[in-house]
Amino acid sequence: MDMVFKALADPGRRILLDRLRSQSGQTLGQLRQHMNQHAPMSRQAVAKHLAILERANLVATLRRGREKLHYLNPVPIHQIGQRWIGKFERGRLDALAELKQTLEGENHG
Amino acid sequence: MDMVFKALADPGRRILLDRLRSQSGQTLGQLRQHMNQHAPMSRQAVAKHLAILERANLVATLRRGREKLHYLNPVPIHQIGQRWIGKFERGRLDALAELKQTLEGENHG
DNA sequence: TTGACATGCAACCATATGGTTGCATAATAT
DNA sequence: ATATTATGCAACCATATGGTTGCATGTCAA
Structure with missing residues (x-):
């Protein structure tokens, strides 16, 4: 690794x-x-x-x-996240990233 | 980054x-x-x-x-995966990693 | 075969990186 | 106040890294 x-x-x-x-x-x-x-x-x-x-x-x-x-x-890249981000934590971060992307999209209007 | x-x-x-x-x-x-x-x-x-x-x-x-x-x-680490792994692809890789972990667990018995 | 194109290998060089030692500063304990 | 503990800063040094140039090998087209 x-x-x-x-x-x-x-x-x-x-x-x-x-x-x-x-x-x-x-x-x-x-x-x-x-x-x-x-x-x-x-x-x-x-x-x-x-x-x-x-x-x-x-x-x-x-x-x-x-x-x-x-x-x-993409497999090795995927393994990076698994090392320091727990299964539980990941959902939280995913939601946060999605929210951020949504807000950025709105600003571009 | x-x-x-x-x-x-x-x-x-x-x-x-x-x-x-x-x-x-x-x-x-x-x-x-x-x-x-x-x-x-x-x-x-x-x-x-x-x-x-x-x-x-x-x-x-x-x-x-x-x-x-x-x-x-953990936020910057999470962003790494988002760069090269599509939303669709991620599900596939998650399932694969989980399967691998399951199999490894069984071998330890 | 011969010329052109696509890649492979090796030597060389400047700078980035990771470690050390030595000294300085700041907060706690007596 | 003084000793001890915890961290900060700077100079220095060996090696790793990323780039170059020059030449070698292998494949396609005429």
Whole structure:
């Protein structure tokens, strides 16, 4: 589990996870292109980040020819909440988050 | 939110959060003593870790005389899951985790 | 085969991180 | 008042981290 937390500690890697959540099965090149709009870096840098995410089991990969497709795995992230938030407490926090979202939505009118 | 992820990246700080979850309102000295059984370090090191957790809003503090009491704040942790796990997906993962826990419980018999 | 494209590996470098020691400040107990 | 206890601040140091460049490997198209 330590690798998961270490992996999530970098803002660039979190952006990569965001991107994989919004669209599954992307290649290194595609992800690199997307990073240009957030934190421009070399292809090798992105590759390193993806390797770290993969070792942490936060992304699963699939080779297709010369391409490597990346997929988000949400399971380790889900386990984080379970560590410090009790079953009882969770309902309370869920309700609170939902309320907050509702109020924010109203303000946008 | 970046501070939250950075704060969670260190194993010692996660142990501190565990300890605060199991018992609220502990002082630096108490927490330091508990760390001896996991990752022994100086008082100043523990103080630094607690400062990082506090700045990340993962622990709230309260001065009482010369003591400083520390409390776990679960809100930022809860927000992590909301970032990459959809409302729909969460139910699925909850059920899966519960099933796993049940099976593990049975194996311990 | 040959050229182009997609990824992999390794060396190198600046800075961030986590630890230490030493001293300072503030509150309690005698 | 003085000693003790609890915490705060700062300098310093070794290693981890995130980035770069350069070259190697593997796959598709002509």
